[in-house]
Amino acid sequence: MSGPADVPKLFEGVRSGDRGALARAITLIESTRPDDGAAALRLLTMALPHSGNALRLGMTGIPGVGKSTLIDAFGRHAIDQGHRVAVLATDPSSQRSGGSILGDKTRMEELSRSDRAFIRPTPSSGLLGGVARRTRGSIVLCEAAGYDLVLVETVGVGQSELEVDRMTDLTLLLMIPGAGDELQGIKRGIMESADVIVLTKAAGPDPAMHRTARNALLNAIAFLPPRDSGRRPDVLLTDALTGSGVPELLRHVIELGTKDKASGYQQLRRQDQNVAWMHQAIREGLLERLVEDSALVERIDLLEGLVKRGETGPFQAANEVLERFRTGGAPRP
Amino acid sequence: MSGPADVPKLFEGVRSGDRGALARAITLIESTRPDDGAAALRLLTMALPHSGNALRLGMTGIPGVGKSTLIDAFGRHAIDQGHRVAVLATDPSSQRSGGSILGDKTRMEELSRSDRAFIRPTPSSGLLGGVARRTRGSIVLCEAAGYDLVLVETVGVGQSELEVDRMTDLTLLLMIPGAGDELQGIKRGIMESADVIVLTKAAGPDPAMHRTARNALLNAIAFLPPRDSGRRPDVLLTDALTGSGVPELLRHVIELGTKDKASGYQQLRRQDQNVAWMHQAIREGLLERLVEDSALVERIDLLEGLVKRGETGPFQAANEVLERFRTGGAPRP
Numbered sequence: 316m317s318g319p320a321d322v323p324k325l326f327e328g329v330r331s332g333d334r335g336a337l338a339r340a341i342t343l344i345e346s347t348r349p350d351d352g353a354a355a356l357r358l359l360t361m362a363l364p365h366s367g368n369a370l371r372l373g374m375t376g377i378p379g380v381g382k383s384t385l386i387d388a389f390g391r392h393a394i395d396q397g398h399r400v401a402v403l404a405t406d407p408s409s410q411r412s413g414g415s416i417l418g419d420k421t422r423m424e425e426l427s428r429s430d431r432a433f434i435r436p437t438p439s440s441g442l443l444g445g446v447a448r449r450t451r452g453s454i455v456l457c458e459a460a461g462y463d464l465v466l467v468e469t470v471g472v473g474q475s476e477l478e479v480d481r482m483t484d485l486t487l488l489l490m491i492p493g494a495g496d497e498l499q500g501i502k503r504g505i506m507e508s509a510d511v512i513v514l515t516k517a518a519g520p521d522p523a524m525h526r527t528a529r530n531a532l533l534n535a536i537a538f539l540p541p542r543d544s545g546r547r548p549d550v551l552l553t554d555a556l557t558g559s560g561v562p563e564l565l566r567h568v569i570e571l572g573t574k575d576k577a578s579g580y581q582q583l584r585r586q587d588q589n590v591a592w593m594h595q596a597i598r599e600g601l602l603e604r605l606v607e608d609s610a611l612v613e614r615i616d617l618l619e620g621l622v623k624r625g626e627t628g629p630f631q632a633a634n635e636v637l638e639r640f641r642t643g644g645a646p647r648p
Numbered sequence: 649m650s651g652p653a654d655v656p657k658l659f660e661g662v663r664s665g666d667r668g669a670l671a672r673a674i675t676l677i678e679s680t681r682p683d684d685g686a687a688a689l690r691l692l693t694m695a696l697p698h699s700g701n702a703l704r705l706g707m708t709g710i711p712g713v714g715k716s717t718l719i720d721a722f723g724r725h726a727i728d729q730g731h732r733v734a735v736l737a738t739d740p741s742s743q744r745s746g747g748s749i750l751g752d753k754t755r756m757e758e759l760s761r762s763d764r765a766f767i768r769p770t771p772s773s774g775l776l777g778g779v780a781r782r783t784r785g786s787i788v789l790c791e792a793a794g795y796d797l798v799l800v801e802t803v804g805v806g807q808s809e810l811e812v813d814r815m816t817d818l819t820l821l822l823m824i825p826g827a828g829d830e831l832q833g834i835k836r837g838i839m840e841s842a843d844v845i846v847l848t849k850a851a852g853p854d855p856a857m858h859r860t861a862r863n864a865l866l867n868a869i870a871f872l873p874p875r876d877s878g879r880r881p882d883v884l885l886t887d888a889l890t891g892s893g894v895p896e897l898l899r900h901v902i903e904l905g906t907k908d909k910a911s912g913y914q915q916l917r918r919q920d921q922n923v924a925w926m927h928q929a930i931r932e933g934l935l936e937r938l939v940e941d942s943a944l945v946e947r948i949d950l951l952e953g954l955v956k957r958g959e960t961g962p963f964q965a966a967n968e969v970l971e972r973f974r975t976g977g978a979p980r981p
Contacts, residue, residue, distance in 0.1 A: 589956065596967075601970065602930075622922050
């Protein structure tokens, strides 16, 4: 943002369905500039009462599994069915130099042409983290803008995928059979956080492999504890290129979403997620406040030099910074 | 730790090569109990001057790629060659219920029998994070205990693998050909942080596939910028079950390590890593200090209820906590 943001006007733009306003609103809450913080807080506070009406879907899977292609096909089909679709990418793996080798430009090309779709590419991650405020806040803004399907895409075989599970209603785990031994590869944490497992590229040269993989997965799932929803994930076969399985996938997730809403489970889950959001905002806010203290930032610069030259240990230096931060700049007596 | 730790005695045990003492020392620095913090800091400060003599290897790759099996074979071969090997696991994906479906007990079984090996399983991750102090501190302790090869294992297609790259001398990226389209799947960030790419399971039914994959990777690598070391990664073929390629892999990494030490690059890299360590310790320490403030923790409990019932927004609640923390408990006037 250049200059202070006109929050009420921005909010009005978001509510009216102006995609440019939505993009600027997300940019505001992604901003790490200290003076944008208060405006972002105001904007989110205004948007929150208008949020909550979308089905929030997390989509996760290792690189190469075909997430973008499936989201493209899935999103287009959902739009054909009357939905409005927002896609938020949280992919952390390209942070170093941005983008996959094949380039991010070709991703979700067809979907991005629809005026009932909003696609937000990976934010540049910066040093401060801030994924919580960004992605959770972006979901709230997309909902306030009237999108009723919000897809949060992440590369996941670890932390990031569990993060996404903590901010969506349903987590879709995308897999391809043949990527090594399925069972060996699947950690409990990942399987347990999946509401639906999607086997991609099912129209490939060996369809029997997909059926075999599906059976093996269902067998493995039977040994896992059910999710908090009381369910175990089903395994669906899709092929984004031919579109096969895509309508069934949409129907399946809408059905799960409707069930969870009716039973009250969705609300319980979102309440817990809001508490987690608070905790995450505390973690991120601590660091943001630290870097607002310019005397402390200067001291950190100096300590960096000492640590670099081996004149002090990294944890001793960190300890000093922590003491100074807590006591408002002065070292403790 | 039950009761206050006798740090000098513990340190002496670590230095004398007592594996039980080393395990207890790591437990101490992993502890999130506020009263263990000072002891952990003393221990690390004592150990730091005795550290730095190992070659630090990060090993990363998606689940199912065969990390544990390769580390087992690699570690045993290194011990045969006179090395002492420590293995630290940082796998974040099993945090929810711990362990893969096949169980962690069978991992690195043969290596764990050697008295020249030290294997530290995945720490329970806790809510506070603390990976920095834990893993970096564990490396320092293993080196002070005389291990000259420290392997840090992580599941990586994202954040965690870049973390490990920031605390080791060389990053080994493990891959299996056939897991989808290699090029599609490889994000620049991951490729760029690899010093060596290891294709695993090379003695499988289709050895030609490995050679083809190696060539495709080398072609892709040629398009990437070189690492800060000035090098691009080589691609090695290994098979942990037959042991083929394992001696070549050890020779290769030792050679790279020796070169980087002679050129001064290793020292530069470690200096930068120490600065990053300091920053990470600050981030983690902020949160640890917050939870030491019992009045604030009580207020957080109360806010959780308000957020849960929708009576306040998560970011508003977070904001209040941040204000109170900074002003030492009292809300800002």
